[in-house]
Amino acid sequence: MRRRIVSLTVLSSLLCILLFAVPLALGASYYFRARERSDLQRIAYAVASAAADNVTSGARLAQLERPIGGVRVGLYGPDGRFISGVNEPRGAAAVRGALAGTAQQNTVGDEIVISVPVIDQDTVTGAVLATRSVSATRWQIGLSWVALVVLAALGLAAAGILARRQASRLARPLEQLSLAAERVGEGDFTAQAVPVGIAEIDSVNQSMERAAARLRMLLARERALAGDASHQLRTPLTGLRLVLERAAATPHDNAAAIAEAQHIIERLELTVTDMLHLVRGAPRPDEPLSIPDLVAHVEQRWQSTFAGPGRTLSVRVEGDLPPAFLRPDAARQILNVLIDNAGVHGQGTASVVVRDALGSLAIDVSQDGPPLTVAAQSLFAERVGAGSRIGLPLARAIAETAAARLIVTATDPPTFTLLIPPRPDGAPVPSAPVVGATG
Numbered sequence: 464m465r466r467r468i469v470s471l472t473v474l475s476s477l478l479c480i481l482l483f484a485v486p487l488a489l490g491a492s493y494y495f496r497a498r499e500r501s502d503l504q505r506i507a508y509a510v511a512s513a514a515a516d517n518v519t520s521g522a523r524l525a526q527l528e529r530p531i532g533g534v535r536v537g538l539y540g541p542d543g544r545f546i547s548g549v550n551e552p553r554g555a556a557a558v559r560g561a562l563a564g565t566a567q568q569n570t571v572g573d574e575i576v577i578s579v580p581v582i583d584q585d586t587v588t589g590a591v592l593a594t595r596s597v598s599a600t601r602w603q604i605g606l607s608w609v610a611l612v613v614l615a616a617l618g619l620a621a622a623g624i625l626a627r628r629q630a631s632r633l634a635r636p637l638e639q640l641s642l643a644a645e646r647v648g649e650g651d652f653t654a655q656a657v658p659v660g661i662a663e664i665d666s667v668n669q670s671m672e673r674a675a676a677r678l679r680m681l682l683a684r685e686r687a688l689a690g691d692a693s694h695q696l697r698t699p700l701t702g703l704r705l706v707l708e709r710a711a712a713t714p715h716d717n718a719a720a721i722a723e724a725q726h727i728i729e730r731l732e733l734t735v736t737d738m739l740h741l742v743r744g745a746p747r748p749d750e751p752l753s754i755p756d757l758v759a760h761v762e763q764r765w766q767s768t769f770a771g772p773g774r775t776l777s778v779r780v781e782g783d784l785p786p787a788f789l790r791p792d793a794a795r796q797i798l799n800v801l802i803d804n805a806g807v808h809g810q811g812t813a814s815v816v817v818r819d820a821l822g823s824l825a826i827d828v829s830q831d832g833p834p835l836t837v838a839a840q841s842l843f844a845e846r847v848g849a850g851s852r853i854g855l856p857l858a859r860a861i862a863e864t865a866a867a868r869l870i871v872t873a874t875d876p877p878t879f880t881l882l883i884p885p886r887p888d889g890a891p892v893p894s895a896p897v898v899g900a901t902g
Contacts, residue, residue: 465630472626473619480615491607499600500568503534503577507566507593510536510548511581514589533599537592538581546589554578554592561590573597636664640671647675703728751786752824752883754817757794761815765802775812776802784817787824787883793865794883798826800854801879805830809877824883827872834875842871 535549539558557567557578564587567578574594581589636659646654654675656668703724710720758778769776798815805813809830816827835842843859855869862869868882 465627465634468630468633469623469626472629473623476619476622480618484611484615488608488611491611492604495600495603495607499575499595500577503575503593503595504566504568504579506534506536507577507579507591510538510593511579511589511591514538514591515581515583534593534595539590539592541588543590548592549594551576551592551594554594558590558592561592562587570597575600632659633661633664635659636661636668640664640668643668644671647671647678653679700731703731750788752789752791752794754780754784754824756791757798758817760795761798761802764799765806769806769813774806774810777812777814779814779816781816781818783819785819785822785824785885787885789865789867789883793861793867794826794881797858797861797867797869797881798828800858801828801881803854805877808832820880820882823885826881826883827878828881829873829876829878831876835871835877843869 535551537548537550537554538546539562540546541562543555543558543562551574553571553574554576557569557576560567561578561580564580566580567576569576573596575597577593579591580587581591636656639656643654643656655672658665658668706720706724710724713720758780761778762776765776802813802815805828809832811831813828813830816829818825818827843855859869862881866884870880870882872878872880
């Protein structure tokens, strides 16, 4: 790129110089030739004026005996006879023309010849011939052309230096941008180029930064989905193993165990399908979320789980619910995470309430038991570990991917709320307070 910028700049400068220098050189040549003829004509007329009274008497003019500034001047009588000065035989034709009453100018060989008549009282009494070598004019023209070439060379050199500096100024940020793009391609999504004050390059840099930020967010969500999804599969697999162990212990009466195992496998298959859809980022639906189907899933999936240890899962749907647009797989997985955490960390009754929240659909999941003792943001930032609320980062990532929000609305009793937007175009949902935990 640097070489191209320098080459294009130098070529453009050379073209501009030629467009100006060639006409200027031709103009200089014409100027020097015209000036030479004008000087010869001026000298010839001056001598003719001084010799007007002396030609008929045959007097000689002393100043004509030597060249005047390299100009040779000769005085001729009315019959064309040489009187004084410097005789130039090659100007005889010009002298005859001047004696006829007309000034003559011509180039004979390498000599510039000017001849003017000498007039005394409207009578041509002689002629003055002024000559000078063309080499002097050529020398002046050559010097002017050399000066133009030197100036052109200096101009090209200056253009080359400026082009190199400009090429470095333009290429350096692009090279930095290329390196930043390579780092982004290698997985370093924090890489970015420094703004350089060039609008076009800074615009590309900002676009790359936005793309890197989106890639970083998508990769973080995908890693969260991949890392935390194992818990969503571990629970049904553990239940399936227990069922199979019971079936193995009572080989003559395992019809109920087989039915339960089939039910667990169906749940596991649904979970796997949902997680694959979420990881792939399936598009948002065009139809509102079916609340009856979602409630039926919750009751079928969790009632037996809570009934085992003697606990209760309460599901309540308030009337006049607004339409809410959320993929069913996303809604199921978020509620599965929240209800599972209520079962693990709560005591007694766990509640699921579906209600209207200022035009948005809100699903509250609360539990009896100890209050939250960590801040909400730290709670959602925790990874799977001993004593942690498993899957909450996954649930929030799923909600954000689907343009919904998962927040903590109360710490005692612990209550998590899923806010689902009322329109399929991803319009923002009404804000709700995020409660930080104390203790």
